[in-house]
Amino acid sequence: MMKYFIGNWKMFGVPRSIKILNRINSFRSTDSNRNKYRIVITPPYTLLETFAKKFRDKKIIIGSQNCYQKEKFSSNTAAISPYMIRAIGAKYTLVGHSDNRAEGDTNTILKDKVKFALQNNLKVVFCIGENKLEKKNNKTFSVLKNQLVKVLESKFNKNNIIVAYEPIWSIGTGKIPSYYELLNTSSFIKKTLKKIFKKGSPEVLYGGSVDEKNVHVFREIKEIDGFLIGGASKSSKKFIDIIKNYYR
Numbered sequence: 001m002m003k004y005f006i007g008n009w010k011m012f013g014v015p016r017s018i019k020i021l022n023r024i025n026s027f028r029s030t031d032s033n034r035n036k037y038r039i040v041i042t043p044p045y046t047l048l049e050t051f052a053k054k055f056r057d058k059k060i061i062i063g064s065q066n067c068y069q070k071e072k073f074s075s076n077t078a079a080i081s082p083y084m085i086r087a088i089g090a091k092y093t094l095v096g097h098s099d100n101r102a103e104g105d106t107n108t109i110l111k112d113k114v115k116f117a118l119q120n121n122l123k124v125v126f127c128i129g130e131n132k133l134e135k136k137n138n139k140t141f142s143v144l145k146n147q148l149v150k151v152l153e154s155k156f157n158k159n160n161i162i163v164a165y166e167p168i169w170s171i172g173t174g175k176i177p178s179y180y181e182l183l184n185t186s187s188f189i190k191k192t193l194k195k196i197f198k199k200g201s202p203e204v205l206y207g208g209s210v211d212e213k214n215v216h217v218f219r220e221i222k223e224i225d226g227f228l229i230g231g232a233s234k235s236s237k238k239f240i241d242i243i244k245n246y247y248r
Contacts, residue, residue, distance in 0.1 A: 003037040004162065004205055004226030005243055006125060007233025008065060008094065013043050018054060023236035025060050033247045034059070037226070040092050040125075041233065045080055052089030063092025063125070066100055069112035071119060082113075082120040093117050094228075096127040096151070098168045107150035114151060114161070123160045125228065126151065127207070128189075132169035140167075141188050148192050158193075161202040164228040165189055170208030171230065179217060182206065186223035212241035219246060 021041060028034050042063040043051055052062040068079035085093060095113045096105065105113075110126075117124045128147040130140045144165070152161065165185060170176055177185065186204055193201040206218060207228030218224050232238040 001203075001225060003246075004040065004203065005037055005239070006040040006063070006092075006164075006205065006226065006228045007042065007239060008097070008207075008228060008230050009041065009043045009234055010065065010099075010230065011044060012234050013047050015047065015050060017043075017047070018051060020234070020236045020239075021051065021055065021060055024239055025055070025058050027236075027240045027243075028059050031243070033243075036247070037243065042092065042094055048085065048090050049088040056089055061092060062090050063094065063123075064090050065094050066097070067093045067095065067113055067117055067122070069109050069116065071116040082117040082122050086120045086122055090122070092123045092125060094125045094127060094164075096147070098127065098129055098166060098171065107147070110151045111153075114156065118157055118160055121160075123162065125162045125164050125205070127164045127166050127228070129166040129168045129171075129208070135167065135169055140185060144185070144189060145192050148189070149196060152193075152196050154197055156197075158197045158200060158202045162205060162225075163189060163193065163202050164205040164207050166207035166228060172209065174209050176209050176214055176217070179221070182218070183221050183223070186221060190223055210242065212238050212245050215242045215246045216248070 040061045040063050042065045064085045067082045070081055072083040096110050114124050128144050130143040134143050189204050190201045203225035205226045205228050206224050210227045210229045211232045
């Protein structure tokens, strides 16, 4: 099965940062494992069009970090719709990242974002995750189930949806779930998705302090179909080493 290595640059990058992608693209072009994985990079809005044009015919896919919950045009200042994102050549969008949930994205808003992104032929990377207190109180499964069933619907095209499990307590902390925690959680997520979509399940990624040193831990968990990578994706060397070490 095709694996995903998705880099979320967050608030990072200027036009000259394209050299990072050039190095990653050069590596992928010669990598013997290149047909086993897909690379997606989500730079800030300011770089979307430039990067999308540059890599239109390359093997790196460009996506957005978010989209607005209306389909095309509106009077919402500074908002960027799925239609606008797709029109400049981006092919993916993140939806539901914990940063955006903390800023007010409700399940209702997220459902509209997913719906309109799909209608505009964007592939959606839908982020879910529990915080430290929820984990401590053994509410991980109930939190994740709620985040999934309140947003995703059986009528949505599951082939254009990827779910990224990002435990909030892990993001940027250097802490990752244990092997058995991640095995059980990823299995639970896939079972929940199969109940929503009846037949089959979207791919499930892991995100949260993924780096070149710990990526080998995830190799044996067959439910993990790839990674949503934060800080390490801003360095071509670290991002490339993550891929290398995964297949080593």
